[in-house]
Structures are given as C-alpha cells and as structure tokens.
Amino acid sequence: MTWIALKMLMGDKSKYFAIVFGVSFACFLIAEQSAIFCGVMLRTTSQIRDTHGGDIWVMNSDVRYVDDLKPISDDDLYRVRSVPGVAWAVNLYRGQGQAQLANGTYQGLILMGLDDASLTGAPTHMLVGKIGDLQIPDAILVDEAGFYQMWPGESLRTGKVIEMNQRRAVVVGVYRASQTFMTMPIIYTRFSQATLFVPPTPTGRLMPFVLAKVQPGMDSSDVAERIHDRTGLKALTNEGFMQLTMTYYLQHTGIPLNFGTTVVLAFLVGSAIAGQTFYLFTVENLKQFGTLNAMGMSDRRIVSMILIQGFVVGGIGYGVGVGLATLYGIFSQSAMPLLAFFLPWQVLAVTAVAMIFIVMMASLLSIRRVLVLEPAVVFQGGA
Amino acid sequence: MTTSIQTRKGVSCQGLTKDYGRGDARVRALRGVDLDISPGELTLLVGPSGCGKTTLISILAGTLDPTDGDVSVLGVDIKSLSKHEKAACRAKNVGFVFQQFNLLPSLTAAENVSVPLVINGYSKTKAVAHAIEVLKSVGLSERIHSLPSQLSGGQQQRVAIARALVHQPRLLVADEPTSAIDARTGHAIMELIREVALQPDRVAVAVTHDSRVYGFADRIITLEDGRVAQEKHVKPEVTNGLFAPV
Known part of the structure; x- marks a missing residue:
C-alpha cells in the first residue's frame, strides 16, 4: 500500500515539488528565525565564552547578568x-x-x-x-x-x-x-x-x-x-553564568517577544503554505481515494496512505528546509558578519516538532475530507 | 455479521427507496424498486437522466446505503453490514468499471490492474505479475508499463475492465462503460463485459444510455422516475468473446 501512496504523491512532479517546497519553506523560515534568535541570545554571553581558563565565575550575590557589575x-x-x-x-x-x-x-x-x-x-x-x-x-x-x-x-x-x-x-x-x-x-x-x-x-x-x-x-x-x-558570593560555572545572563535578557528585554512574534509568524506563514498545498493535493486526489474506497480499500488504509504521504513530504521538506537554513547560516557568517546565527540541536528539534504539527494538521484536514466522501461519488463522473 | 458470499445467488431488491437531502430539499431518487438479477446474464439498467440508475447501481455495489427496503447481493443482506464490512465485501466480491475509467494517473497499466489484489492482501510483486497476465488477455500486452495518459480511451477502459476482473469478483458493476469511447471500441468493451457476464457464478449489471449496446444484454431494465418501468429479457445478438479471465 505504501508504494501506491508514494506513487500518487510523486506521480505529478509539479504538484509534488510544490508541496515539498511549501514544507521546506516553512521549515526554513522556522529554523532560520529561531537560529537568529538563538544567535542574538548567544551574543549576550560572548564575553563569558571568550574568557578562557577558569571554570567558575565568582561575583556579588546580586549580579543578574554579565554586564551587571557590582564590585566585590x-x-x-x-x-x-x-x-x-x-x-x-x-x-x-x-x-x-x-x-x-x-x-x-x-x-x-x-x-x-x-x-x-x-x-x-x-x-x-x-x-x-x-x-x-x-x-x-x-x-x-x-x-x-x-x-x-x-x-x-x-x-x-x-x-x-x-x-x-x-x-x-x-x-x-x-x-x-x-x-x-x-x-x-x-x-x-x-x-x-x-x-x-x-x-x-x-x-x-x-x-x-x-x-x-x-x-x-x-x-x-x-x-x-x-x-x-x-x-x-554568587558562584557559577561558565554554563551557569551564561544561563543566568540569557535568562535575564529573556525576562527583561523585548527580544523574546519581538523574535517570538517573528518565529510565530514564520510558523503561521509556513504552516499556511505547507498545509494548504498538501490539503489541496489531497483534495485534488479525492477522486482517486474515492475510487480506492469504492474498490474496497478500508478507511484505515486510506488514512495510512495520507499520513505516509504527509510524513514523506514532511521529512523531505524538513531536510531541505533545515539544510537551506544551515547553508544560509554558513554563507551569512562570511557575507554578513553582524548577522547573529546559531543553530543548536534544540532549533532542529523545535523545527521538527513544528513540521510534524503542520503535517498532522494538514493530514487531518485532508483525512476528514476523504472520510466524509461517499464511495458512490465515483459513479457520478468524478469525486 | 458474516460477509461471506454464497455462490449462484444474484441480486434482489424489494421496496428499495433512496432519498437525498432532508426536509424541503429532500429528493427521492428511488421509489420502491423491486428487482431480481440472476447470475450468468448481462443486465442493462437504462432510462432517462435522473431516473435513478446510478443510485441503484451504487446501492447494489455497496457504495451507497438505501433509505428503506431490502437489498440482497450475492446472498448477503448488505444493509446489515458495517462500513468496514461493506468495504471488505466490495474488495473481495465487486469489480467496478467507471464511466471515466478512474485509473490512478501515476500508476502504470499493470500497477492499476494490480490495485484490487493489493487491497486483498497480495504483495506488489505477485499482484503486478498477475495483473500483467490479465492485461495480456485483454490485448494490452504492449502497454503494460504505460501510464493512463499514454493510453487511448479504449485502452484505458480495457485496463479498467482488467482491473475490475483481476480479483475474479462475483459482481461486476459498470457505469456507462461505453460513453467515453468511440463506437467500435465500445463494441469490443461490451464483448469483454458480456464474456464475464456469461460465467455462471457471476452477476453483471451495467448502466448505460447507449442504445447501441442493448444488443449485448440478456435483460434490459428500464427505470423511470425512480421506479422500474419496464423489464424485458432479450436474446443477445453478440456472443463473440475476447476475454478469458485468469
């Protein structure tokens, strides 16, 4: 059954590439914006990272971040x-x-x-x-x-x-x-x-x-x-001091809100593009699913086919999107040194979760359309 | 509820009605159809547009639930089956020929024909090998690996018929099988369908507007305004078979 799902998915190359492009674009937007956010946050700790040799920073107990200077x-x-x-x-x-x-x-x-x-x-x-x-x-x-x-x-x-x-x-x-x-x-x-x-x-x-x-x-x-x-005195490891500094910037500046808005917008735009293209793809294939249903394919197998198609597109789109974001980061570091870009594994995980969410939502909408389809519609000249 | 189909039983309907919509928007498509179709003969459902032909064939194929009345298909009361049981029943016992062929455009002819076998649990390799044999028997040995878009209308309908028969169903339903193809090809297609209909344990029902194919029928049932208006047995004029099921 998987091969039928994949052939349906990849049979029309233009539609297939449009869906993959949609998911890739969504993943790229989410990963790139999240990486820039992480890059900005990482810069708040650059002085700590650049100070080599010690394991522990000792400071006034009231210090809240690296620039909060209270002599001891x-x-x-x-x-x-x-x-x-x-x-x-x-x-x-x-x-x-x-x-x-x-x-x-x-x-x-x-x-x-x-x-x-x-x-x-x-x-x-x-x-x-x-x-x-x-x-x-x-x-x-x-x-x-x-x-x-x-x-x-x-x-x-x-x-x-x-x-x-x-x-x-x-x-x-x-x-x-x-x-x-x-x-x-x-x-x-x-x-x-x-x-x-x-x-x-x-x-x-x-x-x-x-x-x-x-x-x-x-x-x-x-x-x-x-x-x-x-x-x-306050005594923190290098990681602990970086965490303290980033937490301060997260809690006391507008950076998370501003970037959060951008990331959420990227997620929404990406979801809309990816979800809509996949949903339209399924709707355009309703006649085929209706035919399969009429020929006796169970709802469960049809749902499996749609999920397989969704996750194949999602997997490829995720790889391409995250790959593009990585390339963007590599080239931007040399072309635009001021651009903050840091792509930790957490960004990849968040992007993967977002991709799964997008694919699941698009699949569920598509599945709903397929499941309410009466198999008899195939007798009426199309679904 | 069992889904096993008893052999040598045809199709029987009593007081079959079907309504679409509700309230003021309700449309009654079938108004108490009584019908008996025996195995081993080709039955044509004819009548003007909107008379209920497609609704009736959809109910007989188990793809549409009647509003009222009794339906027995191949010895099974299909009204009593769950959605899942109906799907399983269709997969095993029903072959479909559609007006617009309804081939999956990204699958080759052999892969399209193999789909019913795959639905019935065959592996792809076995299903395609079997499908190729059936395609050869309908004269498409040269187009096994062609996509539907690379086939003529007649060839596509042959592939559709091969797909309808590959799993040797006991009930063959055909919806306007000749409407999208030229007369000569339509003739060959009807010969194929008739060949299947002559099998003693098979029931074949076709909906058609095409009066040129009436000569292939053993029996013609005319529907009008959701009722059986006329029913007559005829002597088939064409019996030259081209198809031998695998």
Missing part, C-alpha cells in the same frame, strides 16, 4: 582561594570605559583587566601582536571590530594610541572576539592597568569577578556551591 572586596579573592576544591583563583576586571582618540573624538568601550601575573582569561585568537606584550606598561589589546570602529579604513597594526582616564594606552595586539550584544570595542589589559584606566569608585572596590579553577577530578558545580556556602 579584594579579600574575597583570598576567601575563594581558600575554599577546598579550588586549584587557583584570579581577579578579573570588567567595566565600561571611555577612550579619547588622537583626533579628539570619544569612544565608549568595554574594559577587561586580567590577572597581572597569569593573564588568565586573555583572548586566544590573536591577529596582530602577542598576548605577552600586555606586560609592557600601558599596553592594551583591541578586538578586530573595535579597531576598525576606532580607526576606520586603517589596516590592523600595533602602536595605535588612545587615552583613557587621562592615561595613555598603546595597542600592542589585535585579537578576534566573538560577536557581542553591544557594539563597543573590547579592550584587554592587566588588572592593575585597568584600575588606572577608569575613575575611582566611591567604595574603592573595582573587582567585579573572581575566576576560579577547580582541582582535577572535582565537579565544577559542587565547588561552585561550596564557594557560595563559604563566602556568600
């Missing part, structure tokens, strides 16, 4: 180091600064201060210069996008000079960073240097984070919990 005491660094299971811990500065360029203009930026001795958390993808050059007085690293933002049209190079908090800073290297949610340049320097590049705070505290490494064989989550118990 310098003593907290030592308290974290004393927690069992912590191999080492270093301070990490993160804040917003303002640079004055040689032409007199000002540029807001994100300032990262690394542990002076170890430079833990430094970027890994250097394009120009060396990380070790940060040990030079007044040295800073600039991200590639930030370099072009501050010095448009110039080629990447060291030796450029900016001024922060009335202090001279010299670019000793350019690195490639993950796309961020903000569009400000990201400057890396030593912790001691960073405290000079920003004005003093009323409390005198400047350290927002401690990066800790767990001892081999220890579980990061367990050690993080232990740090929290011993210090009262």
Whole structure:
C-alpha cells in the first residue's frame, strides 16, 4: 500500500515539488528565525565564552547578568582561594570605559583587566601582536571590530594610541572576539592597568569577578556551591553564568517577544503554505481515494496512505528546509558578519516538532475530507 | 455479521427507496424498486437522466446505503453490514468499471490492474505479475508499463475492465462503460463485459444510455422516475468473446 501512496504523491512532479517546497519553506523560515534568535541570545554571553581558563565565575550575590557589575572586596579573592576544591583563583576586571582618540573624538568601550601575573582569561585568537606584550606598561589589546570602529579604513597594526582616564594606552595586539550584544570595542589589559584606566569608585572596590579553577577530578558545580556556602558570593560555572545572563535578557528585554512574534509568524506563514498545498493535493486526489474506497480499500488504509504521504513530504521538506537554513547560516557568517546565527540541536528539534504539527494538521484536514466522501461519488463522473 | 458470499445467488431488491437531502430539499431518487438479477446474464439498467440508475447501481455495489427496503447481493443482506464490512465485501466480491475509467494517473497499466489484489492482501510483486497476465488477455500486452495518459480511451477502459476482473469478483458493476469511447471500441468493451457476464457464478449489471449496446444484454431494465418501468429479457445478438479471465 505504501508504494501506491508514494506513487500518487510523486506521480505529478509539479504538484509534488510544490508541496515539498511549501514544507521546506516553512521549515526554513522556522529554523532560520529561531537560529537568529538563538544567535542574538548567544551574543549576550560572548564575553563569558571568550574568557578562557577558569571554570567558575565568582561575583556579588546580586549580579543578574554579565554586564551587571557590582564590585566585590579584594579579600574575597583570598576567601575563594581558600575554599577546598579550588586549584587557583584570579581577579578579573570588567567595566565600561571611555577612550579619547588622537583626533579628539570619544569612544565608549568595554574594559577587561586580567590577572597581572597569569593573564588568565586573555583572548586566544590573536591577529596582530602577542598576548605577552600586555606586560609592557600601558599596553592594551583591541578586538578586530573595535579597531576598525576606532580607526576606520586603517589596516590592523600595533602602536595605535588612545587615552583613557587621562592615561595613555598603546595597542600592542589585535585579537578576534566573538560577536557581542553591544557594539563597543573590547579592550584587554592587566588588572592593575585597568584600575588606572577608569575613575575611582566611591567604595574603592573595582573587582567585579573572581575566576576560579577547580582541582582535577572535582565537579565544577559542587565547588561552585561550596564557594557560595563559604563566602556568600554568587558562584557559577561558565554554563551557569551564561544561563543566568540569557535568562535575564529573556525576562527583561523585548527580544523574546519581538523574535517570538517573528518565529510565530514564520510558523503561521509556513504552516499556511505547507498545509494548504498538501490539503489541496489531497483534495485534488479525492477522486482517486474515492475510487480506492469504492474498490474496497478500508478507511484505515486510506488514512495510512495520507499520513505516509504527509510524513514523506514532511521529512523531505524538513531536510531541505533545515539544510537551506544551515547553508544560509554558513554563507551569512562570511557575507554578513553582524548577522547573529546559531543553530543548536534544540532549533532542529523545535523545527521538527513544528513540521510534524503542520503535517498532522494538514493530514487531518485532508483525512476528514476523504472520510466524509461517499464511495458512490465515483459513479457520478468524478469525486 | 458474516460477509461471506454464497455462490449462484444474484441480486434482489424489494421496496428499495433512496432519498437525498432532508426536509424541503429532500429528493427521492428511488421509489420502491423491486428487482431480481440472476447470475450468468448481462443486465442493462437504462432510462432517462435522473431516473435513478446510478443510485441503484451504487446501492447494489455497496457504495451507497438505501433509505428503506431490502437489498440482497450475492446472498448477503448488505444493509446489515458495517462500513468496514461493506468495504471488505466490495474488495473481495465487486469489480467496478467507471464511466471515466478512474485509473490512478501515476500508476502504470499493470500497477492499476494490480490495485484490487493489493487491497486483498497480495504483495506488489505477485499482484503486478498477475495483473500483467490479465492485461495480456485483454490485448494490452504492449502497454503494460504505460501510464493512463499514454493510453487511448479504449485502452484505458480495457485496463479498467482488467482491473475490475483481476480479483475474479462475483459482481461486476459498470457505469456507462461505453460513453467515453468511440463506437467500435465500445463494441469490443461490451464483448469483454458480456464474456464475464456469461460465467455462471457471476452477476453483471451495467448502466448505460447507449442504445447501441442493448444488443449485448440478456435483460434490459428500464427505470423511470425512480421506479422500474419496464423489464424485458432479450436474446443477445453478440456472443463473440475476447476475454478469458485468469
């Protein structure tokens, strides 16, 4: 019976391709919009992902996301180091600064201060210069996008000079960073240097984070919990901190609503296209189903045939749609670097669920038309 | 309720009525039809448009439920069968020839003919092999792998007849089998149908407007306004058979 269903489905190539196109387009829209949403959300965590070396982020207990900077005491660094299971811990500065360029203009930026001795958390993808050059007085690293933002049209190079908090800073290297949610340049320097590049705070505290490494064989989550118990500070694994940040953006910004609307629209448009083409296909085949029914094919087998047709179309459409979305992501990364695109397995699963829903709805509507069909209509010159 | 068909029993209707619609929109298509059709003969249902021919043949084939009256087809009271039992009964015992052939356009001639066997549980390979033999017997050995769109009207109707007979049904119902084809082809088609009708355990009923095929009939029943207006036995003029069922 399956072969009859498939021959009916694929016999008319133009109709067949129209249905597959409809489902593919629906899957493409859903996957692509969902992937862009995920890409945007992922960018909110790019600073966490780009900070390598540590396993646990320790911060003020009131911190809600990575940009929510609430400095902690310098003593907290030592308290974290004393927690069992912590191999080492270093301070990490993160804040917003303002640079004055040689032409007199000002540029807001994100300032990262690394542990002076170890430079833990430094970027890994250097394009120009060396990380070790940060040990030079007044040295800073600039991200590639930030370099072009501050010095448009110039080629990447060291030796450029900016001024922060009335202090001279010299670019000793350019690195490639993950796309961020903000569009400000990201400057890396030593912790001691960073405290000079920003004005003093009323409390005198400047350290927002401690990066800790767990001892081999220890579980990061367990050690993080232990740090929290011993210090009262918030201690999160890299994944936990990313989750906290994304949750904040989801709950406190309009991003989910705006993108949710787009994704729902994509789903509705895709469903309408795919559902309608499949439904029309079945309606156009009513005469054939009526003939089969008249010849004694049971309703159950006819329903099976329609479901087989639906799921074959859905499967092919899903593959093509998700494949196109993936290709779109690959090519857009090089052609449009600012486009946020991230396609995790969850997007594929959501798209698959949406596809199954679309196919089921279209099939059920079609099945209803077929089941109410009197087999006698085949005697009346058509169904 | 059993669906087994007793052999050597024909078709019998008593007080058969059929209404379409309800209330003021109700149309009575059949108004108490009494009818007996015996096996081994070809019966033609004739009459003007709207007289109830198609309704009657649909009820006899088990594709339409009567509003009232008794219907016994091949010894089975089809009114008592469930929808599923009727479908099973049709699959096993009824062969259909439609006015517009109703071949599945994306299936080859052999695959179309194999469909009733597949419905009855044959594998595709066995069903198609059997179908090819039947197609050969109706003179279509060269068009086995042709799609319906590649066949003439007469060839399509031959395929439809082969499909109607491939599972050796006891009841053959044909709805205007010659209306969509030329006279010469229609002649050959009726010869095929008559060949089947002559089998002693088979019942063959055909609806037709085409007076040129009356000569193939053993019996002609004329319907008018939902009733049997005239019923006569005739001596067939044509008995030259072309078809031998597999």
